[in-house]
Amino acid sequence: MKKLRYLATLALVAVAASHVLAADWMTRLSPDTRVCSLSIPGAHDAATGNGFEGLDSVVGERYARTQELDLSQQFAAGVRAFDLRPAQCGNELRIFHGTLTTRLSYAHALRLLADSLKANPASLVVVVQRHEDDAKGAGYDQSRWAQLVDSTLHELGPVLIDYRPGLTVGEMRGHILVLSRDRYGQVPRGGYIDNWDDGGSWNAPQGARVAGVQGGERLYVQDYYNTTMEGAMTTKLDLMRQFLVHAATTPLRGSLWVVNHCSAFTRDPEAPLPGNTTSNGYRLNAASTNAYMARCVVAHAGLVMMDYAGVDASNGIKVMGKTALQAVIESNFTASNDKKR
Template sequence: MHKIFLSLLLSVAAFTSTYAYDWLARIDDDRRVCRLSIPGTHDACTGYGFLPQDTLAGNYIARTQELNISEQWAAGVRAFDLRPDVREEKLTKSSKKAKETKRTLQIYHGEFATQQTFNGVFNVLRDSLQAHPTEFAIIIMQHERSANRDGSTWEAMVDYALAENSDLIVDFRPDLTVGQLRGRILVLSRDTYRPTPRGGYIEGWRFDAEVDWQKPATIRGYAMEGTLCVQDFYNMTWEGGTTAKLEAIERLLKVANSEEVAKQYSNMWFINHTSGFKYTSTEFTKEPVSTSEGYRANAADTNKFLAERIKGHMTTGLVMMDFAGVDRSGNYDVMGKRLVQAVINSN
């Protein structure tokens, strides 16, 4: 009996893994991407860890993921929040003992450099899409500016990197379908890097808890423009903060499934963040900043909350979460695996 039970558990685990790798294969080509439920990761590259000089502080302050991009992909994640900035490294030429500057588009979270680059993420996603051509990826990116870094070449470097991957990149249009996006990547940037985007530009991003769908943000593509309702309320350190966050998450879920909203904005896109932090610290900084434990504590509340409210077939939009693909991180039950599966299953 024990062997039968163990065999059953292994079979279920294998099925779940296979399903997550290719879950978009079960979605019809003519389904609009804006009406899907898509798991995503906030500060997606922190799962790689941080460069040596940033490891101690980064792990204490800025860790929001346990899994790297490949592992997130295997878990079913298809949307990735990236924060590139220009990292400069002085190299010594042995012949003349002169210094030359090497510039890299490193992925950061705040002041801390992860062990992944912008180009490196594209390499991972290219390999993943080649192995699983029924799938697609969505990148939501912004310039992670810092007074301690020279980001003056950011626009040119981002444009060049995207041009190098132009065979993968799809132009945004509000009625984009699954069939049009399969095997490719939609890049949505919150910062501009050229007059017209390679993908789309998001304008009007919001950080409040109001979820006012009648004052939407916009996504501007090369030739078409669409509407976006976004919830990215992230600071829960004040009394009542967690309650406000949970209400905002639920409010956006209701908006995404509202007939009234669909009548006025038939192709509105939705981005719902469960991510955020509950605690701050001055351990490594003069001013209070978020902590990894604060992200974990918030995820334990928000990921479980949303997973429990996803019932049957519904639209969640892009759900950007911390600790996706794992149910335990540190001392917290973050329920990131449970939420990813709930989002996928709602399609």
């Protein structure tokens, strides 16, 4: 009996240690390391983990959920890159997925991340945002969207950091870097991303760029998001592989940003129509792409955006988001790049 209690205690200690490691993994990074050369686990459409607002919850849970954990839980699990998609909803910005409203406002989402950083000051956060213009409705005003983004970021204050080439971990600790795919003013409160690409070609994404007042750096983006068609999953995995290999081996890795998406949706046999986006379609895709990332990730992977980050099972499907997240984290501390590709 004593032995059983001892083993149980060891197991609890191990579980607790793993949570500490996940929440505090950035304490292990050298302050001189450039942020763009890290492997950073990220959450695609991160706010869907907080659920959907009102009647949108009926549709959202079935068709648009991409995360099991809420924003704070994602941070606690080790996620440090967050895909947020604000759109105008009356006189405020809400986080949307397509036309569906999540329970988070833009301001609340950023405050949650700021609070997590306050409790973990050795960490840093990268927010990749875009204007979710699928959510345009009556009274929509592009200039109003830009004003709301700018004012929200202004109110967030000194927790934000301006992008500049060569940003290091030490400079970014305790800060949020907001990289916006859509412009909201002449001067960003963070940085802008130009020429984002979501095609299926290796050559296409090489014109993208991260830019700020003090200059810019090249960006490679893999955001191939529809794996429903025959052969599309093979294309997706091959693109993921090419980005992993290039990010790990390029001599430019100290000045090259990489965003490599595991996230996509694949065919859901229970979907009303073939090719429909469903939450299970995201889960089924994650079962393949997250598992592949866990096997193949090597150092300097960039921002790795995944669905169901931080959990290995969702709705009975093995989404492998915890395993992939942990592999991405550990790739920062392993010198070997000889994993199977």
